[in-house]
Amino acid sequence: MDRQNNAVANPFATLVDMAHRARHVESAVELDFLAVNGTHALAPYRQAALWFEDRHVCALSGVVQIEANAPYAQWIGRLCGELRQAGPVSAFDVPEPFAQEWGEWLPAYGLWLPLPVPGETGEELRGGLLLARDIPWMDHEVALLSEWADILRHAIAARRRPVRWTPTAIRTRIRQRIAADKAAGLPWWRRRAVQASLALVAVLCVPVRLTVLAPGELVPANPAAIRSPLEGVIARFDVKPNDFVKKGQPLFEFDEAELQSRAAVAAQALATAEAEYRQALQQALTDGKSKAQLATLQGKIEERRAETDYLQGQAARARVTAPRDGIALFDDPSEWVGRPVMTGERIMRVAEPRDVEVEAWLAVGDAIPLEPGAPVSLYLASGPLDAVDARVRYVGYEAVARPDGSYAYRVRATLDAPSGQRVGLKGTAKLSGGRVPVAYWILRRPLATVRQALGW
Known part of the structure; x- marks a missing residue:
């Protein structure tokens, strides 16, 4: 009660207190609430509405949450959009449709306080606070509320800083x-x-190089593929991954137990065939029928001898040696030992340390024209500051499936100069094509997406 009496006796002290509250609100919603409800401390009124050009009716006195489709909110929003002049307003000051419905929605005497504020794009937006009551507005009340409106405008503008780069x-x-x-x-x-x-x-229109990025790595340029010479089980490896090997050095060995067993059976079969042949040869001296079987037994001996020679050769190939000097490139030996392999299955590669090149996988969506000799820069994950420069040697004709399920074209590029980086290092390759305008460089992917989606 004392506070209300103080507000009536000293309205300027109330205005100062209201300005302090407006400067220290914690949110825009709280400021809107203060505008439509707190203003009553400066001058009595029955209804209040806060409206802005972009937010429409954003606060009503005595209402916690506005129903945007309510008839009153729709009508008061259209009315505020028509008000221009600051000061008292009544049904006689508004267009005819609003004048007829004024008495249904508002008391007889209104007061319009404009609150122009900056919008999100920097332009000035219209807005205002509409107050309405049953008795006319006094001049000192209008002056006090106009000053309060200026304080409100400043507080609202401070919370609506324009976004300048949208x-x-x-x-x-x-x-x-x-x-x-x-x-x-x-x-x-x-x-x-x-x-x-x-x-x-x-x-x-400035010409720039058309570039794309693709995953890449350093791979052997001309490796010697070591494939399984026979069908069997690997017994052990004589080298470790990334070991340097000499020509003729043993690399790995197959389990020879089965091979030796089969070779022994074949040798015994050969001996049996030869014994049968000698027996038939002796009987042929007295028996003409046995003489006719000599050709058949002779062919059987040759068949057993060929089988024996083949199995002996297989046993000799059970130990695989390096065809040249280089680094042995293969997976963990424990993944191979005891595993059956088929004839021709690749087990490892032997590559020269300096004979490396860049391999990149160009995604189907990034397939730009790349001529032989186009520049390639590989930025390794282990050394991103020093790029490995190369030139395109060839681009795969057909896209192949990658382990992640995507399709990409294989790109091989020859190094411009020897690199001290080892084989197997991965990174990101920048592939450079021909020169195109900046506009095409920016719009290439969006245009391709639109054409694929619309078919034109």
Whole structure:
């Protein structure tokens, strides 16, 4: 009660207190609530509405949450959009449709307090606080509330800093600049909008290299593939991954137990065939029928001898040696030992340490024209500051499936100079094609997506 009496006796102290509260609100919602409900401390009224051009009716006195489709909210929003002049307003000051419905929604005497604020794009937006009551507004009340409206406008504007670099803000500034140049009567070639457009077109026509990024790694250029010479089980490895090997050095061995067993059986079969042949040869001296079987037994001996020679050769190939000097490239030996392999299955590679090149996988969506000799830069994950420079040797004709399920073209590139990096290092390869305008460089992927989606 004392506080209300103090507000009536000293309205300026109340205004100072309200200004303090407006500066220290924690949110825009709290400030809206203060505008429609707290203003009652300065002058009594029955209804209040806060409206802005972009937010429409954002607060009503005595209402916690506004129903946007409610008839009252719709009508008060249209009315505020028609109000322009600050000061008292009544049914006689508004257009006819609003004048007829004024008595249904509002008391007889209203007061419009404009609150222009900056929008998100920097332009000024209309807004205001509408107060209504049953008795006329006094001059000292209008002056006090006008000062309060100025304080509110400043507080609301402080919370609505424009976003200066959004597409909407840029378009708005361009329209404002065009309107200002037209108002100044400048020739078209001196207008900033025209100059900026010409400069933008010139920049978009500047030729740049068309580049794409692709996963890449250092791989052997001409490795010797070591494949299984026979069908069997690997018994052990004589080298470790990335070991340097000499020509003729043993690499790995197969389990010879089965081979030796089969070779022994074949040798015994050969001996049996030879014994049968000698027996038939002796009987042929007295028996003409046995003489006719000699050719058949002779062929059987040759068959057993060929089988024996083959199995003995297989046993000799059970120990695989290096065909040349280089580094042995293969997976963990424990993954191979005891595992059956088929004839021709690749087990390892032997590559020279300096004979390396770049291998990159160009995604189907990034497949730009790459001629032989096009520059390639490989940025390794282990050394991103030093790029490995190379030149395209060939690009795969057909896209192949990758382990992740995607399809990509294989690209091989020869190094420009020897590199001290080892085989197997991975990174990101930058593939450079021909020169194209900046506009094409920017719009290549969006245009491709649109054409694939729309089919034109």
